[in-house]
Amino acid sequence: MDTIVNNYYNFAVRVTKLLYLNFLWIIFTLLGLVFLGLLPSTTAVFSVTRKWTTGEEGFPIFKTFWNVYKKEFIKVNLYGVVFGVIGYLLLVSYRILRTQITLPYLIASYIVIGLLLIFLIGLTYFFPIYVHFNLKNKDYLTWPLIIGINHPVLTFVLVGGVGFLHYLGIQYMPGVLLFLGASLTAYVISWGVSKIYPLYTQKDYESEGVLEN
Numbered sequence: 001m002d003t004i005v006n007n008y009y010n011f012a013v014r015v016t017k018l019l020y021l022n023f024l025w026i027i028f029t030l031l032g033l034v035f036l037g038l039l040p041s042t043t044a045v046f047s048v049t050r051k052w053t054t055g056e057e058g059f060p061i062f063k064t065f066w067n068v069y070k071k072e073f074i075k076v077n078l079y080g081v082v083f084g085v086i087g088y089l090l091l092v093s094y095r096i097l098r099t100q101i102t103l104p105y106l107i108a109s110y111i112v113i114g115l116l117l118i119f120l121i122g123l124t125y126f127f128p129i130y131v132h133f134n135l136k137n138k139d140y141l142t143w144p145l146i147i148g149i150n151h152p153v154l155t156f157v158l159v160g161g162v163g164f165l166h167y168l169g170i171q172y173m174p175g176v177l178l179f180l181g182a183s184l185t186a187y188v189i190s191w192g193v194s195k196i197y198p199l200y201t202q203k204d205y206e207s208e209g210v211l212e213n
Contacts, residue, residue, distance in 0.1 A: 015180075017061065021048055022183035024065050032073075039076040044068040045182055046127040049190040054197070068131070076130070079140065083123065090116050121148035121155055124162075127186070128193040133200070151196055158192045 025045050029037040047068040048061055090112055097109035125144035129135075135143060148155045162185055169177030 017052075018180055018183040018187065021045055021061060021065070022180055024062065025182040028065070028069055036073075036077060039080045040069045040073045042182065042186070043072050043076050043127060043130060045186045046190060047131040049183070049186045050128060050131050050194070052187065053190045053194040079126075082141065083126075087119060090119060118145060118149075120159065121145060124148060124155070124159055124189060125193065128190050132193075132197060147193075147196065147200065154192055154196065158189055162188055 022045075025041045028041040028044070031037055032040060044065040048064055051057075051059060051064070094109055094112045094116070097105050097112060100106075122141070122145045125148045126140065129144045129147065130140055133143070165184070165188070166177065166181070169181060
């Protein structure tokens, strides 16, 4: 009986922390006028969930969130410009190609779909890699792709799992998605990616420039 009570208590505490973290994400995204606040807030959320999934507890959530938010504000927004341009060009290319009915254009459109999937993989791994490793600026654009492609099963589970959770939330529990969407998504991705952190350490990958925080 005590085990059940303790498990329920721990679950309730974790949900409460996720709700609080999601609240911070919403507030600081709005404070950054959404477009400028979204990526710094998301980075800060991943920084907190990274600590949880690697076994750290008892740290101040707000202080950790705020420190990452203000420290990374400019840098992650610059990455956001890069991601935005790449995503926009891929989407525009796909729409243009699909307006044509000839075989070469059809094949090219499927190639663009493949590039969009690769782009999605990069975005999935970008934030957990960004908050866990010290890399050269350009490596934050390449290593999420390298790690994501090197671990196809994990990538499939993360992308599919998060997509399924969001589908359920939109279809059946939109309120839950509003209050837990960002923090729960970050927690799931952080938990999955944390399983491969030991494979990418300074000792094993020093020549590639990968340095663990």
